[in-house]
Amino acid sequence: MFRKEGLTLYSLLQVKSGGNIHACMQACRPCSSPATGLISSSIAWRNLREHVDGIFDLHLKDLLQDERRCRDMIKEYDGIVLDYSRQRATSCTFKFLLALAKEAGVKEKIDMMFEGKHINKTEDRAVLHVALRAPRTEKIVCDGKNVVPDVWDVLDKIKCFSERVRSGSWVGQTGKVLKDVVAIGIGGSYLGPLFAYTALQTGAELVQLLANVDPIDVAIALNGLCPETTLVVIVSKTFTTQETMLNAKTMRTWLIASVGKEGIAKHMVAVSTNLKLVKEFGLDPDNAFAFWDWVGGRYSVCSAVGLLPLAIQYGFNKVNQFLEGAWSIDSHFRCAPLEDNIPVILGLISIWNVSFLRCPARAILPYSQALQKLAPHIQQVSMESNGKGVSMDGRPLDFHAGEIDFGEPGTNGQHSFYQLIHQVITAVYSPTHVCEPISNHDELMCNFFAQPDALAYGKTWEQAKAEGISDDLIPHKIFTGNRPSLNILLPTLDAYTLGQLLALYEHRVVVQGFIWGINSFDQWGVELGKSLAGKVRLSMNSVRMKGEELKGYNYSTTYLLNRYLKGKTLYKFHKSMLLDGKDKVHLRDIRQLVLLFFFDLIYHMTITSYT
Numbered sequence: 001m002f003r004k005e006g007l008t009l010y011s012l013l014q015v016k017s018g019g020n021i022h023a024c025m026q027a028c029r030p031c032s033s034p035a036t037g038l039i040s041s042s043i044a045w046r047n048l049r050e051h052v053d054g055i056f057d058l059h060l061k062d063l064l065q066d067e068r069r070c071r072d073m074i075k076e077y078d079g080i081v082l083d084y085s086r087q088r089a090t091s092c093t094f095k096f097l098l099a100l101a102k103e104a105g106v107k108e109k110i111d112m113m114f115e116g117k118h119i120n121k122t123e124d125r126a127v128l129h130v131a132l133r134a135p136r137t138e139k140i141v142c143d144g145k146n147v148v149p150d151v152w153d154v155l156d157k158i159k160c161f162s163e164r165v166r167s168g169s170w171v172g173q174t175g176k177v178l179k180d181v182v183a184i185g186i187g188g189s190y191l192g193p194l195f196a197y198t199a200l201q202t203g204a205e206l207v208q209l210l211a212n213v214d215p216i217d218v219a220i221a222l223n224g225l226c227p228e229t230t231l232v233v234i235v236s237k238t239f240t241t242q243e244t245m246l247n248a249k250t251m252r253t254w255l256i257a258s259v260g261k262e263g264i265a266k267h268m269v270a271v272s273t274n275l276k277l278v279k280e281f282g283l284d285p286d287n288a289f290a291f292w293d294w295v296g297g298r299y300s301v302c303s304a305v306g307l308l309p310l311a312i313q314y315g316f317n318k319v320n321q322f323l324e325g326a327w328s329i330d331s332h333f334r335c336a337p338l339e340d341n342i343p344v345i346l347g348l349i350s351i352w353n354v355s356f357l358r359c360p361a362r363a364i365l366p367y368s369q370a371l372q373k374l375a376p377h378i379q380q381v382s383m384e385s386n387g388k389g390v391s392m393d394g395r396p397l398d399f400h401a402g403e404i405d406f407g408e409p410g411t412n413g414q415h416s417f418y419q420l421i422h423q424v425i426t427a428v429y430s431p432t433h434v435c436e437p438i439s440n441h442d443e444l445m446c447n448f449f450a451q452p453d454a455l456a457y458g459k460t461w462e463q464a465k466a467e468g469i470s471d472d473l474i475p476h477k478i479f480t481g482n483r484p485s486l487n488i489l490l491p492t493l494d495a496y497t498l499g500q501l502l503a504l505y506e507h508r509v510v511v512q513g514f515i516w517g518i519n520s521f522d523q524w525g526v527e528l529g530k531s532l533a534g535k536v537r538l539s540m541n542s543v544r545m546k547g548e549e550l551k552g553y554n555y556s557t558t559y560l561l562n563r564y565l566k567g568k569t570l571y572k573f574h575k576s577m578l579l580d581g582k583d584k585v586h587l588r589d590i591r592q593l594v595l596l597f598f599f600d601l602i603y604h605m606t607i608t609s610y611t
């Protein structure tokens with residue numbers, strides 16, 4: 001009944017209908033434990049597979065007429081409103097989904113997470129990012145130790161340091177007040193901080209974040225900065241990530257040229273779990289802000305990774321509010337019954353769309369420009385966490401898990417890819433940064449409220465005809481609708497609600513992983529790419545230093561690498577090229593010399609038919 005291809009939203013509309021919902025309800029069998037270890041062999045999963053057949057008859061425009069259903073599909077908690085009535089699901093669907101959550105032991109797994117159990121089995125680690133936002137009085141034990149006091153030691157250190165930088169009492173080596181901060185990191189050490197930092201932006205930025213190892217990015221970051229008044233923050237959980245370490249070395253060279261080696265302690269600090277390597281890099285451990293291996297990189301926004309830049313820029317008060325917002329959702333996630341638990345409901349909706357309706361693409365569309373970096377952050381949180389092909393115990397999955405996430409703030413996205421929007425819409429319904437533009441915000445929100453219904457209802461031939469559209473244009477102007485979305489409304493966008501939003505998305509991803517039975521906390525696929533890059537690095541050095549021939553690559557890679565190395569003889573990117581009079585950057589020169597390579601990745605996700 002399904003077409004044999006994925007990544008298409010239209011599959012929803014092309015499938016043949018089958019059965020009806022009441023028949024499916026009667027067919028519902030009591031649940032029992034999965035026989036093979038995969039959740040797909042459970043009765044709860046099979047009930048959903050049978051149930052999904054009945055759904056294809058139903059159109060959202062009909063489902064939306066049932067007010068009781070719609071009322072049941074709106075949940076509120078601590079100012080957040082979740083409306084999932086525009087999902088292609090009935091109340092019965094949610095009964096089946098909740099049965100699946102119970103079958104998968106979601107509640108028990110949430111408890112294990114909060115209890116510091118080593119649920120990241122492949123790395124033998126606890127998963128305790130929730131401990132990062134726990135109040136000082138809370139007790140969260142990991143490996144026999146309450147970790148909350150350690151968390152607060154670092155928070156106190158962040159408070160003290162950030163206040164000194166902000167007040168000007170922390171001065172650079174030459175006695176000048178620091179005016180600029182560059183935070184270097186990549187992946188989780190960049191995307192999460194960037195999301196939070198951008199969301200709270202007020203206009204006067206002290207901090208900038210640098211990720212890419214591309215020399216142009218480095219040059220742009222340094223452009224106009226004076227080493228004597230610049231603080232560099234190296235952010236790396238492992239302190240081994242090549243890109244970050246290379247950028248850190250470039251920055252160190254840049255600083256030393258002006259303030260000398262002895263000035264580094266005043267101009268460079270680090271955020272890491274690896275304090276030994278921080279010291280070996282030449283930084284004073286007193287200038288390091290620690291975190292712990294039980295914080296995954298992509299879940300590290302609430303550690304010093306995200307909080308140090310936030311505290312320096314916006315003050316520690318905002319950091320406190322951010323943590324309180326996240327903790328509000330953490331507490332709800334831990335304690336609320338599954339049927340009222342907003343992150344659990346969000347996770348179940350994702351499971352329903354991906355594994356049963358087979359819609360593995362999700363657009364995240366905040367109707368708030370301040371949330372412009374939400375989608376890039378969630379791309380990593382979701383796709384690195386749940387882009388897994390095997391279960392926790394190494395069995396290949398026989399169902400589809402993981403989504404393709406993408407997004408853009410509305411209304412920009414409307415003018416780009418809205419033909420494909422499909423699942424999540426986030427909005428702020430009261431503006432925070434009111435310059436004057438109440439009417440601008442109203443305009444924005446008109447679009448926000450219009451889009452979900454446009455997607456749900458579509459437009460029929462008859463409606464188009466009644467609008468006087470000519471027959472030849474009607475095929476282009478009718479829309480089948482029935483595209484699901486869900487809405488999240490925040491009362492405002494401030495540090496508190498930002499923390500709530502972050503925790504909601506983090507926990508949604510975790511719930512999905514709990515149900516699919518995968519490990520949402522490791523990233524071995526990324527490691528493969530890293531080790532292959534290491535091999536290429538060695539080969540490049542052998543060619544350059546020893547004049548050796550490239551060996552061990554296929555024809556295509558050898559050809560491209562040789563072309564690159566040949567072009568590289570023109571490329572002389574060194575200190576004097578980067579700097580002119582110590583702080584002036586030759587962007588144009590660098591641009592001319594850098595060879596650009598890019599590639600299109602064609603990712604084909606195959607979804608096989610149900611039998």
Ligand SMILES: O=P(O)(O)OC[C@H]1O[C@H](O)[C@H](O)[C@@H](O)[C@@H]1O
Binds near residue numbers: 527
């Ligand atoms: O913070 P770092 O140790 O430098 O790691 C930065 C990033 O490295 C890799 O790409 C991992 O897959 C990410 O999860 C991590 O956030």
